[in-house]
Amino acid sequence: MANDSKFTNQKFKLVGTRVMRPDGVDKVTGRARYGADASAPGQLVGAILRSPHAHATIRKIDTQKAEKLKGVKAVITSADLPDFTGGEGELYNVLENCMARGRALYDGHAVAAVAAVDAETARRALKLIKVDYKVLPHVTDVDLAIKPGAPVVQPGVKTKDKKAAPTNVANVTTYGHGDVEAGFGKADVIIEKSYKTEQVHQGYIEPHACLASVGPDGHGELWVTTQGPFAYRNWCATLLGMEMSQLKVTSSEIGGGFGGKTHVWIEPIALALSRKANRPVKLVMSREEVFRASGPTSPTSIDVRLGATRDGRIVAADAAMRYGNGAFPGIWGEVGAMAAWACYDIENVRSVGYEVLLNRPKVAAYRAPSAPMAAFAVESTVTLMAEALGMDPVEFRLKNAAREGTRASYGPTYGPIGIVPTLEAVKKHPHMRARLGKNQGRGVACGFWFNFGGQTCADLIIDVDGTVGLSVGTVDVGGARASLSLIAAEELGIPYEEVRCNIADTASLGHNDMTDGSRGTFSSGMATIFAARDAIEQLRVRAAKAWGIDVKNVSWKDGKAIAKGKRKSLTLKEIAEASPNTGGPISGHSQVVADGAGVSFASHICDVEVDPETGGTKVVRYTVVQDAGKAVHPDYVEGQFQGGAAQGIGWALNEEYVYGKDGRLQNPGFLDYRIPVCSDLPFIDTQILEIPNPNHPYGIRGVGETSIVPPLAAIANAVSDAAGVRMTHVPMSPPRVLAAIKASRAEKAPTG
Amino acid sequence: MKGIAVSTTVNGDAVEFVCDARETLLDVLRNHLGLTGAKEGCGTGDCGACSVLLDGQLVCSCLVLGAEVEGREIETVEGMADGDRLHPLQKRFLEHAALQCGVCTPGFLVAAKALLERNSNPSESEIRYALAGNLCRCTGYDKIVHAVHAAAGDLRRQQKARKKRKAAG
Ligand code: FES
Ligand code: FES
Numbered sequence: 001m002a003n004d005s006k007f008t009n010q011k012f013k014l015v016g017t018r019v020m021r022p023d024g025v026d027k028v029t030g031r032a033r034y035g036a037d038a039s040a041p042g043q044l045v046g047a048i049l050r051s052p053h054a055h056a057t058i059r060k061i062d063t064q065k066a067e068k069l070k071g072v073k074a075v076i077t078s079a080d081l082p083d084f085t086g087g088e089g090e091l092y093n094v095l096e097n098c099m100a101r102g103r104a105l106y107d108g109h110a111v112a113a114v115a116a117v118d119a120e121t122a123r124r125a126l127k128l129i130k131v132d133y134k135v136l137p138h139v140t141d142v143d144l145a146i147k148p149g150a151p152v153v154q155p156g157v158k159t160k161d162k163k164a165a166p167t168n169v170a171n172v173t174t175y176g177h178g179d180v181e182a183g184f185g186k187a188d189v190i191i192e193k194s195y196k197t198e199q200v201h202q203g204y205i206e207p208h209a210c211l212a213s214v215g216p217d218g219h220g221e222l223w224v225t226t227q228g229p230f231a232y233r234n235w236c237a238t239l240l241g242m243e244m245s246q247l248k249v250t251s252s253e254i255g256g257g258f259g260g261k262t263h264v265w266i267e268p269i270a271l272a273l274s275r276k277a278n279r280p281v282k283l284v285m286s287r288e289e290v291f292r293a294s295g296p297t298s299p300t301s302i303d304v305r306l307g308a309t310r311d312g313r314i315v316a317a318d319a320a321m322r323y324g325n326g327a328f329p330g331i332w333g334e335v336g337a338m339a340a341w342a343c344y345d346i347e348n349v350r351s352v353g354y355e356v357l358l359n360r361p362k363v364a365a366y367r368a369p370s371a372p373m374a375a376f377a378v379e380s381t382v383t384l385m386a387e388a389l390g391m392d393p394v395e396f397r398l399k400n401a402a403r404e405g406t407r408a409s410y411g412p413t414y415g416p417i418g419i420v421p422t423l424e425a426v427k428k429h430p431h432m433r434a435r436l437g438k439n440q441g442r443g444v445a446c447g448f449w450f451n452f453g454g455q456t457c458a459d460l461i462i463d464v465d466g467t468v469g470l471s472v473g474t475v476d477v478g479g480a481r482a483s484l485s486l487i488a489a490e491e492l493g494i495p496y497e498e499v500r501c502n503i504a505d506t507a508s509l510g511h512n513d514m515t516d517g518s519r520g521t522f523s524s525g526m527a528t529i530f531a532a533r534d535a536i537e538q539l540r541v542r543a544a545k546a547w548g549i550d551v552k553n554v555s556w557k558d559g560k561a562i563a564k565g566k567r568k569s570l571t572l573k574e575i576a577e578a579s580p581n582t583g584g585p586i587s588g589h590s591q592v593v594a595d596g597a598g599v600s601f602a603s604h605i606c607d608v609e610v611d612p613e614t615g616g617t618k619v620v621r622y623t624v625v626q627d628a629g630k631a632v633h634p635d636y637v638e639g640q641f642q643g644g645a646a647q648g649i650g651w652a653l654n655e656e657y658v659y660g661k662d663g664r665l666q667n668p669g670f671l672d673y674r675i676p677v678c679s680d681l682p683f684i685d686t687q688i689l690e691i692p693n694p695n696h697p698y699g700i701r702g703v704g705e706t707s708i709v710p711p712l713a714a715i716a717n718a719v720s721d722a723a724g725v726r727m728t729h730v731p732m733s734p735p736r737v738l739a740a741i742k743a744s745r746a747e748k749a750p751t752g
Numbered sequence: 753m754k755g756i757a758v759s760t761t762v763n764g765d766a767v768e769f770v771c772d773a774r775e776t777l778l779d780v781l782r783n784h785l786g787l788t789g790a791k792e793g794c795g796t797g798d799c800g801a802c803s804v805l806l807d808g809q810l811v812c813s814c815l816v817l818g819a820e821v822e823g824r825e826i827e828t829v830e831g832m833a834d835g836d837r838l839h840p841l842q843k844r845f846l847e848h849a850a851l852q853c854g855v856c857t858p859g860f861l862v863a864a865k866a867l868l869e870r871n872s873n874p875s876e877s878e879i880r881y882a883l884a885g886n887l888c889r890c891t892g893y894d895k896i897v898h899a900v901h902a903a904a905g906d907l908r909r910q911q912k913a914r915k916k917r918k919a920a921g
Binding site: 018024032037203645670 | 772782787788789790793794796798801838845846849852853854855856858877879880881886887888893894896
């Protein structure tokens with residue numbers, strides 16, 4: 001029972017209600033402490049010197065003058081860090097990205113760092129460091145990077161064959177099944193289209209920040225804004241040759257991450273500075289550094305081919321997907337290839353992912369990483385196909401949608417899934433019947449995300465006053481404490497207010513994977529249920545002891561131990577109060593690999609208005625329909641739907657990394673990299689569907705990521721409907737839309 | 753570093769500090785006065801996370817120098833609640849789940865307060881434009897707009913009740 005993850009189909013008393021979050025008061029009064037809000041006695045301020053070149057050999061770094069500056073306590077370069085060259089690939093990649101060794105690989109790549117008594121001294125010290133660069137040719141465009149003769153970013157990288165010449169294609173992966181060419185042979189209509197998306201950033205409002213302290217005894221502490229304190233601990237300890245247990249990592253409140261805080265950037269540097277100076281070091285990225293040197297998502301270039309029969313059945317699908325990985329190899333093309341066709345039941349299907357190296361920052365996850373670009377290409381083409389067949393785009397999708405038992409293009413066979421129900425809900429939604437005004441258009445698109453479970457650990461303690469402390473190791477990115485407290489209270493049968501959820505540091509709880517893959521509520525929820533069940537076992541034992549009966553005859557219901565027969569019950573509070581005399585503290589613990597994260601689907605509807613004179617696009621109405629499995633706290637589920645949609649809208653219409661000919665990032669700030677503001681957006685309507693995940697006691701699925709997958713395509717389909725032009729390049733910024741409108745007018749104009 | 757001595761008022765309290773001529777008001781609040789409610793999201797006036805009121809005027813504290821605030825009145829998020837009573841905006845932000853990560857929240861609360869002080873009954877679009885200088889990457893602004901709208905109603909009701917009480921006695 002304790003660790004049985006089967007769906008219980010129980011009636012909930014608390015789960016599904018809209019309670020106040022327990023960390024709320026701290027967050028509206030300014031008391032909550034984020035990454036940059038902590039200080040330590042004797043603290044120094046760290047700063048990092050970054051390459052102004054997209055690609056250069058570092059011939060020499062002269063730090064002497066900086067070291068001599070009064071108030072400077074430590075200067076480090078790669079010479080102060082372990083050298084993993086030729087060793088384990090990912091260790092080398094991560095550390096090399098934190099601090100360049102011999103070569104600067106992108107504009108913003110760290111080359112040296114200082115710690116000084118104050119920020120001003122640290123800045124002056126950076127200016128005194130002399131770096132002798134030899135500038136090399138660079139490449140920042142995905143399509144140019146794979147052309148023969150393109151500058152090679154990582155000479156050690158070969159696509160497959162170790163003897164082959166180095167290339168910028170670090171890996172090629174293929175997914176799918178059936179006979180794609182034979183499938184196209186059966187098609188009545190084939191549509192081929194190429195798409196491009198520009199690089200975007202997660203854009204969390206809180207920059208990376210940490211406070212590191214390492215002593216000569218090898219003990220260390222790190223306070224840091226992160227999605228994964230355990231992962232950060234393991235990375236930092238391994239990279240710096242520390243013992244994991246000697247480094248305690250505490251996650252601060254996190255001011256947004258969206259995948260960008262799953263990876264170490266400045267933290268090993270802060271620790272190395274602290275170790276050298278033997279003083280605590282606070283290191284905070286500026287916004288410019290966040291843009292230039294943390295991990296944005298991939299720029300992409302994708303070719304799609306889709307074949308269908310006249311009656312509206314997709315018979316073949318193929319995609320070639322080139323994902324920019326930045327300067328280090330990753331898995332982003334592969335993830336895109338896996339996600340591409342996941343919404344549909346297709347007999348002959350293939351997707352090929354290419355990992356393309358560029359002189360850009362090392363790509364990190366961004367909310368459902370790689371899926372939005374794939375969905376942009378696929379869902380645009382699906383709508384084009386519906387148009388070509390003269391079918392309604394929702395009907396066409398319904399006809400080809402994956403169902404329970406469908407074999408997904410990336411391998412597994414689906415259990416109960418939500419794609420058809422979300423499309424049915426779209427069909428019925430009043431949004432679909434709303435009148436469109438002049439220059440307005442409507443688009444629909446679907447999205448998929450895998451979701452993730454992973455290693456999870458939770459502790460639940462029953463205090464002697466009968467209140468409950470729950471410790472979890474997944475960071476609360478936006479309401480998780482409330483959801484997990486609801487779950488604990490539900491399972492124990494006590495009021496929500498009597499549970500307090502605490503995010504544990506790495507010294508206080510077993511390993512927890514990061515808060516990523518939409519796993520927070522799914523997996524920590526599962527661990528919480530198991531820990532509560534474990535505690536209930538204890539509570540029953542104590543009650544049985546008090547009554548002098550066999551524990552077999554004691555059951556747990558509504559927060560009480562109940563004995564078979566007529567004896568009265570004992571409440572959790574009564575058992576807790578007696579605990580010092582009945583065997584000591586009562587607690588529950590659980591450690592699981594939370595398998596079975598149910599896959600997630602969403603369908604979005606979007607209305608836009610396109611100004612034909614400027615090419616400017618405004619989203620006038622937006623609806624998100626998504627399967628949550630079970631919405632534990634509906635407010636925060638809606639919040640995830642709305643937030644993802646808003647990020648998708650920014651990506652679709654505005655956001656992009658602009659690199660100059662010199663390979664330097666031209667818009668590393670919120671003024672020129674413009675994310676949606678309040679006046680850019682309408683209210684975002686949400687509809688939560690609940691198709692229980694059979695692999696979770698409460699039926700929960702992850703909800704955090706899927707909402708960013710459909711918007712690019714939904715908006716492209718809407719713009720195309722409004723302006724009569726098919727946009728194949730994201731962002732659909734005014735100049736691009738205007739150019740497309742002009743081109744289509746020119747094409748339509750009578751010739752001769 | 754040559755320090756500049758400044759006397760000012762923060763959340764109603766007389767405060768003195770010494771700062772470098774280059775330090776911003778945000779640096780002073782966070783690093784000298786221990787008030788870390790205002791956040792640095794950009795340092796360039798583009799995100800509003802550092803919003804405070806300066807003599808009742810909404811400003812980005814990252815664009816104001818510490819030395820400029822001599823003799824002025826500063827109000828930060830830490831001064832919004834009245835003792836243990838939260839400001840209606842703070843309450844409504846919680847009730848409407850208008851924050852996810854919460855890092856933008858102090859800035860939004862201060863900016864919304866400035867709005868409601870000059871316009872007690874703003875329309876949706878007035879709220880949206882008044883808050884356009886504050887970036888939130890988590891919420892899509894939906895629940896923030898609802899929260900501000902609800903708080904405006906609370907404040908109007910409070911004011912009415914106060915007037916009534918005055919008239920009565
Ligand atoms: S920190 Fe002041 S506006 Fe962003
Ligand atoms: S709640 Fe995270 S930025 Fe607004």
